[in-house]
Amino acid sequence: MRRKFIYTIGILAAIVFATSCQYKFIVEPVVPPPDPEDTIYFSQEIEPIFGTQGCTGCHNTGGTNPDLTVGNSYNSITSMGLVDVNDPQGSKIYYYPLPDGSHYAKYTSSQAAYILGWIEQGALDN
Numbered sequence: 001m002r003r004k005f006i007y008t009i010g011i012l013a014a015i016v017f018a019t020s021c022q023y024k025f026i027v028e029p030v031v032p033p034p035d036p037e038d039t040i041y042f043s044q045e046i047e048p049i050f051g052t053q054g055c056t057g058c059h060n061t062g063g064t065n066p067d068l069t070v071g072n073s074y075n076s077i078t079s080m081g082l083v084d085v086n087d088p089q090g091s092k093i094y095y096y097p098l099p100d101g102s103h104y105a106k107y108t109s110s111q112a113a114y115i116l117g118w119i120e121q122g123a124l125d126n
């Protein structure tokens with residue numbers, strides 16, 4: 001009798017435990033794509049992406065080229081020919097780390113849209 005009671009409590013506890021768990025999905029913050037009318041600034045919107053996405057862990061001064069650290073990234077990506085204003089989508093700095101690609105780190109789709117927009121606007125050092 002007592003045993004049955006303990007089993008019952010145990011089963012109830014297991015059910016409560018199993019159903020009380022809420023799965024938390026990590027939702028990527030929804031950043032709207034850039035407004036084509038707005039100027040995209042390299043220093044404010046593009047360069048910080050390389051730090052945020054962990055690119056600079058490898059792409060740093062003395063590390064793997066291009067050097068994507070703050071203050072060096074613009075010169076590095078332009079001098080290496082990774083930006084082509086005549087073919088924004090064919091620019092390596094855009095397509096190499098695309099979300100569906102296989103590079104070590106990737107852009108979010110919103111970040112990719114910013115990179116592309118910045119190249120389409122002439123890839124300025126602004």
Ligand code: HEC
Binds near residue numbers: 059096
């Ligand atoms: C774990 C280290 C690592 C991380 C993190 C990483 N990369 Fe790379 N990246 C490399 C290596 C190594 C190469 C050269 C070999 C290759 O092409 O895969 C490279 C190549 C590249 C190239 C091509 C350079 C060329 O000369 O053709 C670009 C562009 C690039 N990375 C951008 C990025 C960006 C942007 C990020 C962040 C979103 C990033 N990488 C994150 C290691 C890394």
